[in-house]
Amino acid sequence: MEAVNARNSGAELSDILLLNKNAFFSHNKLCVDQIKAYEAIIGCRTSKMGSHTLVCDNCEHKKTCYNSCRNRHCPKCQYVKQVVWVEKLKARLLPVRYFHIVFTVPEFLNSIFYINQRECYDMLFSSSAQTMKKAAANPEFLGAETGCLSVLHTWGQSLNYHPHIHMLVPAGGLDPDGMEWVKANRKFFVPVKAISKIFRGVFMDRLRKAIAAGSLNIPQKQSALYANPKKLNCLAYEKYWHIHIKKTFRGANQVVSYLGRYTHRVAISNSRILDTDGKTVSFRWKDYRDNRHKVMELPCGEFIRRFMQHILPNGFYKIRYFGILAPANSRTKMNDCHCLLNQKRQVSHYEGLTTYEVLRKLLDENIFRCTCCGKGTMGFGKPQPDNGIP
Structure with missing residues (x-):
């Protein structure tokens, strides 16, 4: 069903997790990191997280605010x-063009990835970075030392498990x-098929060594x-490992x-x-097969199960x-690059500021105006212990 004029009814992830907590926990087994994230999200900005006090600098009016959970999955x-x-x-960034590349692995590897997340995600990071290093160093392509910024995502739009970089x-x-x-050419400096083959070879070599060393748990269904x-090699090499070059x-x-x-x-x-009615959850997603936004409806338990798949190891x-x-090259090679490009390095505007000070700079100043006197500004007070206020 397409999401025509679909609007949020006010339902939040924390509400869904809280209302279905007992039922979900009784039918599902979660690891420590997943339980910690679950509890943090439902407790975010409630008395469970403690509170802090804002004080007006004019009339000394006080306001108690509950703390955020600060969990990266919230x-x-x-x-x-x-x-x-x-x-x-x-x-960190250099004043040059940038290419956006997406590295994915075949679906048959999803099972071993999920039960060995820390090890397999590490291999995904290192293999994709090694691929770019080898390709860029090749004189036929670029013949230079480059770098990359990599971000791990584990989900698709429908919350399915889809690890990629x-x-x-x-x-x-x-x-x-x-x-x-x-300087690289206008088009990406390495053919996509070449990157795919290099990446497949590098990753499979690391995977075989990890299996031989006994450092990975093997899915029972794929033993x-x-x-x-x-x-394993035949299955891996008969498939095309999709590498997607997005916009420059x-x-x-x-x-x-x-x-x-x-x-x-x-x-x-x-x-x-x-929206959610306590039994099902409807959410908006983008179907990339036809590039259209649609609405998906899932039972609450299935919705939560899909979300919990994407909790990363602590x-x-x-x-x-x-x-x-890389940070190790920040004061050496990166300085050389800036000099060669005649560009001075910038300094962050928020360097050394507290979270509250950052918010003061980002948000409308009227948000911090005292609602009591209308003249003063609410400032950060001393942290208060959990006072049990609901």
């Missing part, structure tokens, strides 16, 4: 993180001597497949604008949830930098 807690991260990114690659790199910036290296960004400003609304996404935002970094963009 759709309410990403805005400030996103803005601060994007501002810091400006100091979104990568941004500068259109050029440092020559082998580090004395010249090698025969992973016990037979020749069979003309410069750093376009990249920043794009990343600002993309990198800190969660599997589904509250704005996409249209402490796992979903945004990573490689090559000349």
Whole structure:
């Protein structure tokens, strides 16, 4: 059903999780990280998270506000993180064009990915980065050292499990001597089919070694497949590993604008949830087969199950930098690149500011106006313990 004039009825992810918590927990087994994220999302901005006090600098009127959960999977807690991260990114990016590439793996690997998330996601990051490094260093393609910014996503629009890497690659790199910036052609400097073959070879080599070392759990339903290296190779190499080259960004400003609304996404935002009656959930999604927005309706239990698939392991970094963009090269090769491109490095506007100070800069000043006297500004007070107020 197409989403014609479909609007959000006010339903939020936290409401759906809270109302169905007992039923879902009784029929599903969650890992520690999933339970932690579940509890954080339903407790966000409630008394469970404690509170802080805002005090008017004119009349000393006080207002108690509940704390955010700050969980990276919560759709309410990403805005400030996103803005601060994007501002810091400006100091990293080079003033050149950027290519956007999407690396995916065949669907038959989804099972082993899901039960070995930390290990397999690491392999996905390192394999895609190694692919770009090898391709760029090839004199037939670019013959230079480049870098990339990689972002892990694990979902599709319908919340299905679909691990893939979104990568941004500068259109050029440092020559082998580090004395010249090698500019890439208008089109992507490596043929897509070549990237696909390199990526498949690099990833499968890492996967075979991990299986041989016994460092991965093997899905029971696929035990025969992973016990037979020749069979695994045949299945992997008979499939085309889809590498998608998306639009090219003309410069750093376009990249920043794009990343600002993309990198800190969660599997589904509250704005996409249209309604729930306690038994089913309807949400808006985009069907890329015909490029149209539609409405999907799922039972609450299935909706929650799909969402919980995308909870990342604790402490796992979903945004990573490689090559000349790596943090280790920040004061060396990146400085050389800026000099060769005659560009000064920027400093973040929010460097050293607290979350409250960032919000003051981002939002309308009237939001912080005292509702009691109408003249003063509400300021950040001392944190208060959980006072049990509902």
